[in-house]
Amino acid sequence: MSKGRIFSGMQPSGKFHLGNYLGALENWVRLQHDYECIFSIVDLHALTSKYEDTRELPENIHNMALDWLSAGLDPEKNIVFVQSQVKEHAELHLLLSMMTPLSWLERVPTYKDKLQQLGSQGKDINTYGFLGYPVLMTADIILYKADTVPVGEDQIPHLELAREIVRRFNHLYSPVFPEPQAKLSKAPLLPGIDGRKMSKSYGNEIPYAASPDELRARVRLMVTDPQRIKKTDAGNPDVCTVHKFHKIFNLNQIDEISQSCRQAGIGCVDCKKRLAEQMVINLADIHVRRSEYEANPSRVKEILAYGNERARKMAAATMEEVRQAMNL
Numbered sequence: 066m067s068k069g070r071i072f073s074g075m076q077p078s079g080k081f082h083l084g085n086y087l088g089a090l091e092n093w094v095r096l097q098h099d100y101e102c103i104f105s106i107v108d109l110h111a112l113t114s115k116y117e118d119t120r121e122l123p124e125n126i127h128n129m130a131l132d133w134l135s136a137g138l139d140p141e142k143n144i145v146f147v148q149s150q151v152k153e154h155a156e157l158h159l160l161l162s163m164m165t166p167l168s169w170l171e172r173v174p175t176y177k178d179k180l181q182q183l184g185s186q187g188k189d190i191n192t193y194g195f196l197g198y199p200v201l202m203t204a205d206i207i208l209y210k211a212d213t214v215p216v217g218e219d220q221i222p223h224l225e226l227a228r229e230i231v232r233r234f235n236h237l238y239s240p241v242f243p244e245p246q247a248k249l250s251k252a253p254l255l256p257g258i259d260g261r262k263m264s265k266s267y268g269n270e271i272p273y274a275a276s277p278d279e280l281r282a283r284v285r286l287m288v289t290d291p292q293r294i295k296k297t298d299a300g301n302p303d304v305c306t307v308h309k310f311h312k313i314f315n316l317n318q319i320d321e322i323s324q325s326c327r328q329a330g331i332g333c334v335d336c337k338k339r340l341a342e343q344m345v346i347n348l349a350d351i352h353v354r355r356s357e358y359e360a361n362p363s364r365v366k367e368i369l370a371y372g373n374e375r376a377r378k379m380a381a382a383t384m385e386e387v388r389q390a391m392n393l
Protein backbone atom coordinates (compact mmCIF):
# COMPACT_ATOMS: atom_id res chain seq x y z
CA MET A 66 0.00 0.00 0.00
CA SER A 67 1.34 3.39 -1.02
CA LYS A 68 1.54 6.03 1.71
CA GLY A 69 0.86 8.77 -0.80
CA ARG A 70 2.32 10.47 -3.81
CA ILE A 71 5.72 12.11 -3.80
CA PHE A 72 7.13 14.70 -6.13
CA SER A 73 10.66 16.01 -5.87
CA GLY A 74 13.24 17.55 -8.13
CA MET A 75 16.88 18.55 -8.40
CA GLN A 76 18.56 21.12 -10.53
CA PRO A 77 21.06 19.73 -13.04
CA SER A 78 23.79 22.16 -12.07
CA GLY A 79 26.69 19.75 -12.62
CA LYS A 80 27.69 19.98 -8.97
CA PHE A 81 26.31 16.78 -7.52
CA HIS A 82 28.47 15.58 -4.65
CA LEU A 83 28.44 12.96 -1.94
CA GLY A 84 26.76 15.37 0.49
CA ASN A 85 23.85 15.81 -1.93
CA TYR A 86 23.57 12.06 -2.24
CA LEU A 87 23.38 11.44 1.51
CA GLY A 88 21.19 14.50 2.10
CA ALA A 89 18.60 13.78 -0.56
CA LEU A 90 19.06 11.05 -3.12
CA GLU A 91 19.67 8.25 -0.66
CA ASN A 92 16.41 9.24 1.01
CA TRP A 93 14.55 9.11 -2.31
CA VAL A 94 15.86 5.62 -2.93
CA ARG A 95 14.35 4.56 0.39
CA LEU A 96 11.05 6.36 -0.21
CA GLN A 97 10.47 4.68 -3.58
CA HIS A 98 9.38 1.52 -1.75
CA ASP A 99 6.60 3.19 0.22
CA TYR A 100 5.28 5.94 -2.03
CA GLU A 101 4.24 6.49 -5.59
CA CYS A 102 7.13 8.70 -6.69
CA ILE A 103 7.73 11.22 -9.42
CA PHE A 104 11.25 12.63 -9.67
CA SER A 105 12.19 15.39 -12.04
CA ILE A 106 15.45 16.79 -13.33
CA VAL A 107 14.36 20.41 -13.13
CA ASP A 108 16.25 22.05 -15.97
CA LEU A 109 13.86 25.01 -16.15
CA HIS A 110 14.74 25.81 -12.54
CA ALA A 111 18.41 25.68 -13.49
CA LEU A 112 17.67 28.45 -16.00
CA THR A 113 16.32 30.78 -13.33
CA SER A 114 19.83 31.46 -12.08
CA LYS A 115 21.88 30.44 -15.11
CA TYR A 116 20.19 31.54 -18.29
CA GLU A 117 23.10 33.21 -20.04
CA ASP A 118 25.11 30.12 -20.89
CA THR A 119 23.23 26.88 -21.41
CA ARG A 120 25.85 24.89 -23.26
CA GLU A 121 26.49 22.46 -20.41
CA LEU A 122 22.83 21.75 -19.79
CA PRO A 123 22.47 18.59 -21.93
CA GLU A 124 25.54 17.02 -20.33
CA ASN A 125 24.42 18.02 -16.84
CA ILE A 126 20.99 16.49 -17.41
CA HIS A 127 22.51 13.25 -18.64
CA ASN A 128 24.88 13.13 -15.67
CA MET A 129 22.07 13.73 -13.23
CA ALA A 130 20.16 10.84 -14.75
CA LEU A 131 23.29 8.70 -14.29
CA ASP A 132 23.54 9.87 -10.67
CA TRP A 133 19.98 8.88 -9.93
CA LEU A 134 20.02 5.56 -11.73
CA SER A 135 23.31 4.53 -10.18
CA ALA A 136 21.91 5.34 -6.73
CA GLY A 137 19.25 2.71 -7.34
CA LEU A 138 16.21 4.78 -8.31
CA ASP A 139 14.04 2.39 -10.25
CA PRO A 140 12.77 4.01 -13.48
CA GLU A 141 9.90 1.50 -13.74
CA LYS A 142 8.62 1.88 -10.24
CA ASN A 143 9.03 5.67 -10.26
CA ILE A 144 8.48 8.27 -12.92
CA VAL A 145 11.86 9.83 -13.69
CA PHE A 146 11.76 12.64 -16.22
CA VAL A 147 13.05 16.00 -17.45
CA GLN A 148 10.95 19.02 -16.50
CA SER A 149 11.32 20.98 -19.75
CA GLN A 150 10.11 17.97 -21.76
CA VAL A 151 6.68 18.15 -20.18
CA LYS A 152 5.34 21.47 -21.39
CA GLU A 153 2.46 21.46 -18.92
CA HIS A 154 4.95 22.70 -16.29
CA ALA A 155 5.36 25.92 -18.24
CA GLU A 156 1.64 26.20 -18.85
CA LEU A 157 0.60 25.75 -15.23
CA HIS A 158 3.37 28.08 -14.12
CA LEU A 159 1.91 30.78 -16.33
CA LEU A 160 -1.62 30.28 -15.02
CA LEU A 161 -0.49 30.26 -11.38
CA SER A 162 1.52 33.42 -12.00
CA MET A 163 -1.74 35.24 -12.72
CA MET A 164 -3.09 34.64 -9.23
CA THR A 165 0.12 34.84 -7.17
CA PRO A 166 0.50 38.22 -5.47
CA LEU A 167 3.91 39.82 -5.98
CA SER A 168 4.19 40.47 -2.26
CA TRP A 169 4.06 36.72 -1.52
CA LEU A 170 7.06 36.17 -3.77
CA GLU A 171 9.04 39.15 -2.53
CA ARG A 172 8.76 38.03 1.05
CA VAL A 173 10.17 34.52 0.46
CA PRO A 174 13.30 34.71 2.65
CA THR A 175 15.54 32.89 0.19
CA TYR A 176 14.65 35.33 -2.58
CA LYS A 177 16.47 38.45 -1.37
CA ASP A 178 19.28 36.38 0.16
CA LYS A 179 20.06 34.60 -3.05
CA LEU A 180 19.65 37.75 -5.12
CA GLN A 181 22.29 39.42 -2.99
CA GLN A 182 24.55 36.43 -2.78
CA LEU A 183 24.60 35.85 -6.54
CA GLY A 184 24.67 39.58 -7.20
CA SER A 185 27.90 39.87 -5.22
CA GLN A 186 29.34 37.17 -7.47
CA GLY A 187 28.60 39.42 -10.43
CA LYS A 188 25.51 37.49 -11.50
CA ASP A 189 22.43 39.41 -12.55
CA ILE A 190 19.36 37.45 -11.58
CA ASN A 191 17.09 40.42 -11.18
CA THR A 192 14.68 38.70 -13.49
CA TYR A 193 11.03 37.84 -13.72
CA GLY A 194 11.89 34.13 -13.90
CA PHE A 195 13.98 34.12 -10.76
CA LEU A 196 11.26 35.84 -8.74
CA GLY A 197 8.86 33.20 -10.01
CA TYR A 198 11.07 30.27 -8.95
CA PRO A 199 8.65 29.11 -6.23
CA VAL A 200 5.65 29.42 -8.57
CA LEU A 201 7.34 27.05 -11.00
CA MET A 202 8.12 24.74 -8.11
CA THR A 203 4.47 24.81 -7.07
CA ALA A 204 3.42 23.93 -10.61
CA ASP A 205 5.85 20.98 -10.58
CA ILE A 206 4.33 19.52 -7.45
CA ILE A 207 0.64 20.06 -8.03
CA LEU A 208 0.66 19.05 -11.69
CA TYR A 209 0.87 15.51 -10.30
CA LYS A 210 -1.32 16.24 -7.27
CA ALA A 211 1.55 15.16 -5.04
CA ASP A 212 0.84 15.35 -1.30
CA THR A 213 4.38 14.75 -0.02
CA VAL A 214 7.55 16.57 -1.02
CA PRO A 215 10.92 15.40 0.31
CA VAL A 216 13.18 18.45 0.46
CA GLY A 217 15.90 20.08 2.50
CA GLU A 218 15.18 22.60 5.23
CA ASP A 219 16.00 25.49 2.89
CA GLN A 220 12.94 24.64 0.77
CA ILE A 221 10.38 24.95 3.58
CA PRO A 222 9.39 28.54 2.67
CA HIS A 223 8.76 27.38 -0.90
CA LEU A 224 6.42 24.65 0.30
CA GLU A 225 4.54 27.13 2.48
CA LEU A 226 4.06 29.33 -0.54
CA ALA A 227 2.94 26.34 -2.60
CA ARG A 228 0.19 25.66 -0.08
CA GLU A 229 -0.92 29.28 -0.18
CA ILE A 230 -1.12 29.21 -3.96
CA VAL A 231 -3.07 25.95 -3.84
CA ARG A 232 -5.55 27.38 -1.35
CA ARG A 233 -6.02 30.42 -3.52
CA PHE A 234 -6.58 28.35 -6.65
CA ASN A 235 -8.98 25.97 -4.92
CA HIS A 236 -10.89 28.91 -3.44
CA LEU A 237 -11.09 30.98 -6.65
CA TYR A 238 -12.01 28.18 -9.07
CA SER A 239 -12.64 24.72 -7.75
CA PRO A 240 -10.88 22.32 -5.38
CA VAL A 241 -8.56 20.63 -7.87
CA PHE A 242 -5.34 20.34 -5.82
CA PRO A 243 -4.28 18.75 -2.51
CA GLU A 244 -2.05 20.88 -0.23
CA PRO A 245 1.49 19.47 -0.45
CA GLN A 246 3.48 18.83 2.74
CA ALA A 247 7.26 18.95 3.07
CA LYS A 248 9.01 15.82 4.30
CA LEU A 249 12.40 16.55 5.83
CA SER A 250 15.06 13.88 5.66
CA LYS A 251 16.87 12.99 8.85
CA ALA A 252 20.14 12.39 7.05
CA PRO A 253 23.28 13.50 8.90
CA LEU A 254 25.08 16.45 7.38
CA LEU A 255 28.30 15.47 5.64
CA PRO A 256 31.03 18.12 5.95
CA GLY A 257 33.50 18.88 3.17
CA ILE A 258 37.05 17.56 3.45
CA ASP A 259 38.14 20.80 5.17
CA GLY A 260 35.37 20.53 7.77
CA ARG A 261 33.21 23.33 6.34
CA LYS A 262 29.89 22.73 4.61
CA MET A 263 30.46 20.55 1.54
CA SER A 264 30.22 22.69 -1.57
CA LYS A 265 31.84 22.64 -4.97
CA SER A 266 32.37 26.39 -4.68
CA TYR A 267 34.66 25.80 -1.67
CA GLY A 268 36.56 23.08 -3.55
CA ASN A 269 36.09 20.78 -0.54
CA GLU A 270 33.62 18.36 -2.11
CA ILE A 271 33.83 14.66 -2.75
CA PRO A 272 32.25 14.11 -6.14
CA TYR A 273 29.44 11.58 -6.00
CA ALA A 274 30.85 9.90 -9.11
CA ALA A 275 34.38 9.67 -7.66
CA SER A 276 36.16 6.42 -8.50
CA PRO A 277 37.69 4.34 -5.66
CA ASP A 278 41.09 5.94 -6.28
CA GLU A 279 39.61 9.42 -6.33
CA LEU A 280 37.82 8.65 -3.07
CA ARG A 281 41.10 7.57 -1.48
CA ALA A 282 42.81 10.72 -2.72
CA ARG A 283 40.08 12.98 -1.31
CA VAL A 284 40.17 11.21 2.05
CA ARG A 285 43.96 11.65 2.21
CA LEU A 286 43.42 15.42 1.98
CA MET A 287 40.96 15.59 4.87
CA VAL A 288 41.78 17.86 7.78
CA THR A 289 42.25 16.15 11.14
CA ASP A 290 42.72 17.43 14.70
CA PRO A 291 44.98 20.47 14.14
CA GLN A 292 46.54 20.00 17.61
CA ARG A 293 47.79 16.56 16.69
CA ILE A 294 51.08 17.26 14.95
CA LYS A 295 52.97 14.03 15.54
CA LYS A 296 51.64 10.50 15.67
CA THR A 297 52.74 10.32 19.31
CA ASP A 298 50.38 13.21 20.20
CA ALA A 299 47.00 12.10 21.53
CA GLY A 300 44.24 13.08 19.11
CA ASN A 301 40.74 14.46 19.68
CA PRO A 302 38.21 12.81 17.34
CA ASP A 303 35.54 15.36 18.34
CA VAL A 304 37.25 18.03 16.25
CA CYS A 305 38.34 15.74 13.40
CA THR A 306 36.68 15.68 9.99
CA VAL A 307 37.76 12.11 9.34
CA HIS A 308 35.93 11.11 12.50
CA LYS A 309 32.71 12.68 11.20
CA PHE A 310 33.02 10.53 8.09
CA HIS A 311 33.69 7.38 10.12
CA LYS A 312 30.44 8.14 11.92
CA ILE A 313 28.57 7.91 8.65
CA PHE A 314 30.49 5.28 6.72
CA ASN A 315 32.17 3.15 9.36
CA LEU A 316 30.03 2.82 12.49
CA ASN A 317 31.31 -0.70 13.17
CA GLN A 318 34.89 0.38 13.71
CA ILE A 319 34.39 3.87 15.05
CA ASP A 320 34.67 3.13 18.77
CA GLU A 321 37.89 1.22 18.43
CA ILE A 322 39.42 3.82 16.11
CA SER A 323 38.44 6.80 18.30
CA GLN A 324 39.80 5.18 21.41
CA SER A 325 43.04 4.40 19.69
CA CYS A 326 43.27 7.98 18.37
CA ARG A 327 42.81 9.44 21.86
CA GLN A 328 45.63 7.21 23.12
CA ALA A 329 48.00 8.16 20.31
CA GLY A 330 47.62 4.65 18.92
CA ILE A 331 46.38 4.73 15.37
CA GLY A 332 47.89 7.51 13.23
CA CYS A 333 45.95 9.76 10.88
CA VAL A 334 47.32 8.06 7.77
CA ASP A 335 46.03 4.65 8.85
CA CYS A 336 42.77 6.08 10.16
CA LYS A 337 42.17 7.65 6.75
CA LYS A 338 43.06 4.44 4.94
CA ARG A 339 40.49 2.53 6.96
CA LEU A 340 37.86 5.15 6.26
CA ALA A 341 38.61 5.21 2.54
CA GLU A 342 38.34 1.43 2.22
CA GLN A 343 35.03 1.46 4.04
CA MET A 344 33.70 4.20 1.78
CA VAL A 345 34.80 2.26 -1.29
CA ILE A 346 32.88 -0.78 -0.01
CA ASN A 347 29.76 1.24 0.86
CA LEU A 348 29.67 2.92 -2.52
CA ALA A 349 30.60 -0.15 -4.57
CA ASP A 350 27.06 -0.90 -5.78
CA ILE A 351 26.72 2.66 -6.99
CA HIS A 352 29.99 2.41 -8.90
CA VAL A 353 28.99 -0.84 -10.56
CA ARG A 354 25.61 0.51 -11.65
CA ARG A 355 27.16 3.73 -12.80
CA SER A 356 29.67 2.05 -15.07
CA GLU A 357 26.90 -0.08 -16.57
CA TYR A 358 24.82 2.98 -17.43
CA GLU A 359 27.87 4.95 -18.51
CA ALA A 360 28.62 2.26 -21.06
CA ASN A 361 25.09 2.56 -22.41
CA PRO A 362 24.11 6.21 -22.90
CA SER A 363 21.29 5.38 -25.30
CA ARG A 364 19.65 3.28 -22.58
CA VAL A 365 19.69 6.35 -20.32
CA LYS A 366 18.08 8.41 -23.08
CA GLU A 367 15.37 5.76 -23.50
CA ILE A 368 14.69 5.75 -19.77
CA LEU A 369 14.19 9.51 -19.73
CA ALA A 370 12.01 9.42 -22.86
CA TYR A 371 9.84 6.78 -21.20
CA GLY A 372 9.58 8.85 -18.01
CA ASN A 373 8.75 12.01 -19.99
CA GLU A 374 5.92 10.14 -21.70
CA ARG A 375 4.44 8.88 -18.43
CA ALA A 376 4.74 12.31 -16.80
CA ARG A 377 3.06 13.96 -19.79
CA LYS A 378 0.01 11.73 -19.47
CA MET A 379 -0.52 12.63 -15.83
CA ALA A 380 0.22 16.30 -16.38
CA ALA A 381 -2.15 16.53 -19.34
CA ALA A 382 -4.99 15.03 -17.30
CA THR A 383 -4.50 17.62 -14.56
CA MET A 384 -4.38 20.45 -17.09
CA GLU A 385 -7.75 19.33 -18.46
CA GLU A 386 -9.20 19.89 -15.01
CA VAL A 387 -7.38 23.20 -14.59
CA ARG A 388 -8.62 24.54 -17.91
CA GLN A 389 -12.14 23.53 -17.10
CA ALA A 390 -11.96 25.08 -13.63
CA MET A 391 -10.65 28.35 -15.11
CA ASN A 392 -13.03 28.38 -18.09
CA LEU A 393 -10.26 28.22 -20.64
Ligand code: TRP
Pocket residue numbers: 072073074075076107110201202205206214215216220
Ligand atom coordinates in the same frame (compact mmCIF):
# COMPACT_ATOMS: atom_id res chain seq x y z
N1 TRP B 1 13.96 24.01 -5.44
C1 TRP B 1 14.40 22.65 -5.31
C2 TRP B 1 15.86 22.67 -4.82
O1 TRP B 1 16.62 23.55 -5.19
C3 TRP B 1 14.31 21.91 -6.62
C4 TRP B 1 12.89 21.73 -7.03
C5 TRP B 1 12.29 22.25 -8.12
C6 TRP B 1 11.90 20.96 -6.34
N2 TRP B 1 10.98 21.86 -8.17
C7 TRP B 1 10.73 21.08 -7.12
C8 TRP B 1 11.92 20.22 -5.17
C9 TRP B 1 9.54 20.47 -6.70
C10 TRP B 1 10.74 19.60 -4.77
C11 TRP B 1 9.56 19.75 -5.53
O2 TRP B 1 16.25 21.78 -4.10
